Amino acid sequence: MTNQLQLYKAVELFNGLTNEQIEALITISQEEVYQEDQVIFSQDDEGEKMYIIRSGQVEISVQADRQAPAETKIFLGQGQIFGEIALIDYGTRSATVRAMNDETIVDAIHRDSFNQLCQSSTAIGFVVMRNLAIDLSYKLRHQNLRSTKR
């Protein structure tokens, strides 16, 4: 668990948590490995898990409608999270996520396990939810910067 603890300490989602609190999150995460171009989940799927990228990159793409080509919205690399929107709002997946590299490793956290942990430790819940909000605002800032570089 020590290696995973060091990895998680470099993930902003867990910034401000103690080692013990991070280890509690490690116990509810499950490693998943994907190969290049493998789809992790598709737009409109039911979504019950949030993911943390341990290695590799993923492509986030969106289809405006079923006939339209998918448009790549962003690439996310090590330490980034995705799938958090469906975890928060209980809606379907807002985008398709595809692995960009062989041996792309992600850690999945199931909504039910996450909610149970947050209810048992409101301190963990507060910090993680605050960091989720910061991450979403960072992604918005990235999109704003993109629009200024056109």
Add this chain to the structure above:
Amino acid sequence: MVYKVSYVVLGGAHPGAIINQFEQPKVGGHVKIGKNTFEIVEVNELMPARGDFAFLHATVKQIGKSKKK
């Protein structure tokens, strides 16, 4: 220090990337985003550092394309 970097590609057609890394990005350095490689042309602070995290914005331009399998 962990550097959370927003990479934005000049021209705006490419979506760019967000990556955590342990080395500070530097002008002239290279970064792989998706299947393409880019050169860093500008680095700025995006938000004030918090804890062990620095939040940077890097502007990049494409220099090469990896071969597809």
